Amino acid sequence: MSAWHHAADLAGAALLLVGALVCLTGVIGLLRLPDVLARSSAATNPQTLGIILLTAGVALRLRSWVDLGTLALVVFFQLLTNPVAAHLVARVAYRTGQIGDCALLFDELGGAPTPEANRDRRT
Amino acid sequence: MTAADDILLDAALTVILLAGALLLIRIWRGPSMLDRAVGVDVAAALIVAGIGVQAATTRTRYYLSIMLVIAFLGFTSSVGIARFIAVRDRPNSPKEGP
Amino acid sequence: MSSPETASRPRRLDPSLIAWLTVIWMLLWSGPTWGNLFSGILVAVALCLVFPLPAVELALRLRPLGILRLAGYLAYDMVVSSATVTRQALGGRKRPAAVIAVQLRCRTDLMIAATAVAVSCVPGGALVEVNAATATLYLHMSDADDRDAVRRTRRDVWRLEALVVRAFGTRAEVERVAADPGPPPAPPASPAPPAPPERKDPGP
Numbered sequence: 001m002s003a004w005h006h007a008a009d010l011a012g013a014a015l016l017l018v019g020a021l022v023c024l025t026g027v028i029g030l031l032r033l034p035d036v037l038a039r040s041s042a043a044t045n046p047q048t049l050g051i052i053l054l055t056a057g058v059a060l061r062l063r064s065w066v067d068l069g070t071l072a073l074v075v076f077f078q079l080l081t082n083p084v085a086a087h088l089v090a091r092v093a094y095r096t097g098q099i100g101d102c103a104l105l106f107d108e109l110g111g112a113p114t115p116e117a118n119r120d121r122r123t
Numbered sequence: 124m125t126a127a128d129d130i131l132l133d134a135a136l137t138v139i140l141l142a143g144a145l146l147l148i149r150i151w152r153g154p155s156m157l158d159r160a161v162g163v164d165v166a167a168a169l170i171v172a173g174i175g176v177q178a179a180t181t182r183t184r185y186y187l188s189i190m191l192v193i194a195f196l197g198f199t200s201s202v203g204i205a206r207f208i209a210v211r212d213r214p215n216s217p218k219e220g221p
Numbered sequence: 222m223s224s225p226e227t228a229s230r231p232r233r234l235d236p237s238l239i240a241w242l243t244v245i246w247m248l249l250w251s252g253p254t255w256g257n258l259f260s261g262i263l264v265a266v267a268l269c270l271v272f273p274l275p276a277v278e279l280a281l282r283l284r285p286l287g288i289l290r291l292a293g294y295l296a297y298d299m300v301v302s303s304a305t306v307t308r309q310a311l312g313g314r315k316r317p318a319a320v321i322a323v324q325l326r327c328r329t330d331l332m333i334a335a336t337a338v339a340v341s342c343v344p345g346g347a348l349v350e351v352n353a354a355t356a357t358l359y360l361h362m363s364d365a366d367d368r369d370a371v372r373r374t375r376r377d378v379w380r381l382e383a384l385v386v387r388a389f390g391t392r393a394e395v396e397r398v399a400a401d402p403g404p405p406p407a408p409p410a411s412p413a414p415p416a417p418p419e420r421k422d423p424g425p
Contacts, residue, residue, distance in 0.1 A: 006125070016179055019172065023142050023172055027142040028311075030162065037318070046307075047164075051172060058179045062178070066248070067184050077194045083348070092205045
């Protein structure tokens with residue numbers, strides 16, 4: 001039994017390190033990529049993946065069902081809220097024209113403004 | 124708790140701190156408000172990660188509720204910036220219709 | 222077009238919402254005890270009375286198998302996307318970008334929102350705009366000079382849509398997603414014509 005606990009501890013610690021490394025790659029992408037939209041999508045995905053891995057590591061080290069529920073809820077909210085933030089940032093970036101130096105190759109949204117866009121543009 | 128565990132956990136904490144330092148560069152330098160919004164969003168995730176490592180190291184479960192709260196409130200700052208402040212420094216709006 | 226089951230509109234006190242809030246409350250107070258349970262129910266009822274939510278039309282079915290498949294694909298996509306982002310960050314080569322329109326097949330607001338959330342995990346695409354009236358997602362993607370990449374992104378979105386609908390959608394939505402060979406291509410004349418989606422989904 002003790003060997004199992006030992007192995008779970010070790011695997012949890014390893015998962016924590018891997019998750020932290022994935023978060024670090026996201027931050028490096030945030031530093032290196034050229035424009036806001038690329039940075040935003042670079043930030044979102046590795047961040048979510050890193051949090052998932054790290055949370056799995058914490059669950060492996062704590063080993064109780066209640067804590068597993070709390071950690072699952074953490075992951076659930078990360079999955080739910082990160083796309084919201086990313087989408088809002090991307091939308092504002094597109095609408096204020098901060099989409100990088102080079103022009104878009106083609107833009108299928110250009111001719112079809114949505115009702116929401118019209119409403120927001122008036123503000 | 125063995126030496127290997129300690130090394131792994133310390134390494135994870137170091138990596139998170141390094142990521143936070145790099146992130147501060149982006150928030151400092153970020154040419155637009157939106158870059159900072161993204162940076163703040165990632166900062167919340169890194170704080171959750173750091174608290175997670177702390178909870179795993181000390182095996183304290185009371186950190187988990189803090190993680191939960193930050194995980195579901197962390198995005199509000201970036202949403203607020205994107206929604207209300209980023210409009211202030213739009214560089215030149217070429218798509219401004221009549 | 223709107224789904225017919227508007228009869229199942231929740232009342233002011235939605236028991237599932239109260240249960241959900243109570244669960245979160247108990248987890249926040251780190252443990253299911255009787256005290257937490259009662260105070261949680263009290264707080265949840267008070268919240269629902271003070272801040273009544275608008276009646277959302279919840280045409281939602283939970284299918285465990287579909288949810289498992291969706292989770293698997295999302296995990297895979299997320300790993301691929303992280304790898305792609307890392308490669309781009311280290312490569313540092315500028316690719317021309319474009320905004321593409323992807324027309325979805327489902328019509329429920331909930332399904333469109335869920336698909337939009339799932340699409341954020343597709344490698345190399347940022348969701349720029351959602352038109353709920355026509356169920357169209359507008360994605361900003363790099364690598365737009367590569368015609369295969371554009372086609373692949375479209376197909377990824379449609380595949381994710383099918384997975385989401387099979388995990389959460391009603392029967393009518395699942396049939397809509399399974400039956401249509403693909404939506405009509407987006408109208409504007411673009412250099413990269415929206416290819417007909419040669420989807421090879423295994424049947425449900």
